[in-house]
Amino acid sequence: DAGVTQSPTHLIKTRGQHVTLRCSPISGHKSVSWYQQVLGQGPQFIFQYYEKEERGRGNFPDRFSARQFPNYSSELNVNALLLGDSALYLCASSQPGVDTQYFGPGTRLTVL
Amino acid sequence: DQQVKQNSPSLSVQEGRISILNCDYTNSMFDYFLWYKKYPAEGPTFLISISSIKDKNEDGRFTVFLNKSAKHLSLHIVPSQPGDSAVYFCAANPITQGGSEKLVFGKGTKLTVNP
Numbered sequence: 001d002a003g004v005t006q007s008p009t010h011l012i013k014t015r016g017q018h019v020t021l022r023c024s025p026i027s028g029h030k031s032v033s034w035y036q037q038v039l040g041q042g043p044q045f046i047f048q049y050y051e052k053e054e055r056g057r058g059n060f061p062d063r064f065s066a067r068q069f070p071n072y073s074s075e076l077n078v079n080a081l082l083l084g085d086s087a088l089y090l091c092a093s094s095q096p097g098v099d100t101q102y103f104g105p106g107t108r109l110t111v112l
Numbered sequence: 113d114q115q116v117k118q119n120s121p122s123l124s125v126q127e128g129r130i131s132i133l134n135c136d137y138t139n140s141m142f143d144y145f146l147w148y149k150k151y152p153a154e155g156p157t158f159l160i161s162i163s164s165i166k167d168k169n170e171d172g173r174f175t176v177f178l179n180k181s182a183k184h185l186s187l188h189i190v191p192s193q194p195g196d197s198a199v200y201f202c203a204a205n206p207i208t209q210g211g212s213e214k215l216v217f218g219k220g221t222k223l224t225v226n227p
Contacts, residue, residue, distance in 0.1 A: 004155070031213065042116075042201050042217030043156065056214050090155055094213060099144040099205050101215060103155035 002027070004093050004104035012110045013081050021076045021107045025093030031055070032074040033101060034066055035090040043090055049074055050096070078109075086111045115139045116204050118218035126226055131189040133221050135202030138183065142204035146215070147176060147187045149198045156201060160187070192225045199223070 005024045013019050025032050031050040035043035045058040049068035063079045072093075078085055088108050092101035117136045125131045133147075143164040148156035162169040162176045162185070169176050175188045189196055202218040 006155075033213065033215075035215075035217075040219065042203070042219050043215070045214045045216070048213055058214065092215075099213060100146065100158055100161055101213065102158055103148070105153075105155045 004091055004102055006089075006091050006104040006107050008107060009105070010108045010110075012112065014112050015081055015083060017081050017111075018077065018079050019081060019109060021078075021089050021091075021109070022073065023076070023091030023093075023104060024073045025091075026102055029093035029095055029102075030072050031094045031096065032068055032072065033092045033094070034074070034076045035092065035103075036060075037088040037090060037106070038086075046076070081111045083111050085109065114218075115142075116202055116216050116218040118200075118202055118221050120221050121219070122222045122224070124224045124226060125192050127194055128191045131187075131192045131196065131223055131225065133187040133189075133200050133202075133223065135185050135187075135218055136183060137185075137204055139204070139206060139216075140183070141206045142216070143207045144205040145176070145178060145185050146203045146205070147174075148201045148203060149196075150201060150220070151198050159200075189223075192223075194225050194227050197223055197225050 033048040034046040037043040047066045048056040052068045068074045088106045090106045091104045094101045146161040147159040150156045178185045199220045203215040
């Protein structure tokens with residue numbers, strides 16, 4: 001079975017632009033979570049979606065938004081990009097009622 | 113406020129010996145703990161987990177120990193192999209209303225296993 005997939009792999013944007021990152025969960029997984037990892041830190045929780053509903057939100061500004069589609073894939077949107085948004089963005093999926101999350105390879109976002 | 117702490121940024125061990133990676137937490141609402149391994153330019157790979165109702169879980173060369181009274185867990189790798197060289201993250205999942213599954217990560221420990 002394919003693991004969690006994310007696209008694109010790398011992305012370069014300039015300050016003020018908007019970005020959309022995409023994630024496809026493992027087949028059968030209905031929950032998708034997004035994390036941000038900056039250099040030297042552990043991943044930090046941004047959002048969790050389950051059955052297209054937001055289940056949890058981390059301490060991120062409203063410039064960050066996400067949604068989940070009927071096929072359980074998900075998008076993370078970031079508006080008005082700042083230099084500090086440069087990071088590795090990770091998507092993770094899990095089965096309902098199971099605590100273990102499985103991560104994709106991530107999207108490396110660079111904001112210039 | 114760092115709720116999950118990995119106080120050793122790095123650890124170096126000889127091939128064949130035991131690697132012990134440590135993790136401390138402050139939030140008593142954490143009820144599930146996980147260890148992930150991460151290579152550069154890849155996403156974290158799940159290694160092993162433990163529920164708060166247990167004190168030990170073993171999977172092959174990997175064993176996780178949980179000491180709830182001390183709010184401490186450790187990952188033992190025996191025997192260590194050069195392919196184990198990576199950054200290891202400790203993560204915890206708190207009990208939340210509404211079923212949110214929000215992992216809280218430590219900053220990671222870089223393990224180097226020398227041949």
